[in-house]
Amino acid sequence: MDAGAQAEPALESLLDLAREAATLKLLAERVTAAQRSVKARTQAALDLASRRDGVERIAATLPGGETVATISLRRGETGPVVVDEDALARWVRRTYPDEEWTTTEVVRRVKPWKAAELLAEMEAAGAPQIADRATGEVHTVPGVVVRPTRARTHALTWRKGGREATAAAWRTGQLTGQLAALTAGGDAEDAPV
Structure with a gap:
């Protein structure tokens, strides 16, 4: 070997890499399906x-009682929609x-900036209504x-520390009930969640 030449790094086994890629893909599919399911069930339970x-x-607590996270309800939003x-x-x-707030094409459209302004006024009013600043008249739009x-x-x-504590509980087998769907037989779509 030439003194200036560097040794080529050892390559990982292609067979091992392929196996790892397939395993992680399956796990990701199952995790995605499980997340979708638990998100919907959690939302329904929180709403109720x-x-x-x-x-x-x-x-969110671990079987030993340690609180690792908080799940909070976020309110939806209501607003005017054209x-x-x-x-x-x-x-x-x-x-x-007298205003040039619309354009005429085959159909008439409100210019986007003015539509946004009008919708903001309606959102503030909580109704599809605009009060004319000049006359005070309230228009239903x-x-x-x-x-x-x-x-x-x-x-x-x-x-703080919740991720690490959850990972440790996973490693030690404390979360086997919650993670059973990920290792159950069948396709990801068929796995119980």
């Missing part, structure tokens, strides 16, 4: 507990004929409804 008892958060752009554009043109714009959801926030 919130309606029934006013519960907004719950602690459901008939043509009706909104006709109303804006009729109500503000056609083509817009107020409805949920983002569903309620929840978020998990780890406590």
Whole structure:
């Protein structure tokens, strides 16, 4: 070997890498399916507990009682949504004929910046209504409804050391019941979650 030449690093076994890739892919598919399922079940349970008892958060604890995370309910949002752009554009043109807040093409559209401004006013009002600043008249705006714009959801926030404690509980077998679906037989779609 030449003194200037470096030894080629040892290559990992291609067979071992292929096996590891296949195993991790299966595990990822099962984890994704399990996460989707537990997220939906947790949301349903949080929604029920919130309606029934006013519960907004719950602690995630290990079998030994250590709190590792908190799951908190996030409220959905409700706001104005344009459901008939043509009706909104006709109303804006009729109500503000001297303003150039619409464009005429094959159909009339409200310019995006003005639509955003009008929707913000309606969101503040909590209704598809605009108060005319000049006259004080309140207009009910056609083509817009107020409805949920983002569903309620929840978020998990780890406590300090919570990830490490959960990993340790996993390694020591304390979470076998919670993780059984990941190692059960069958395809990821068929695995119980």
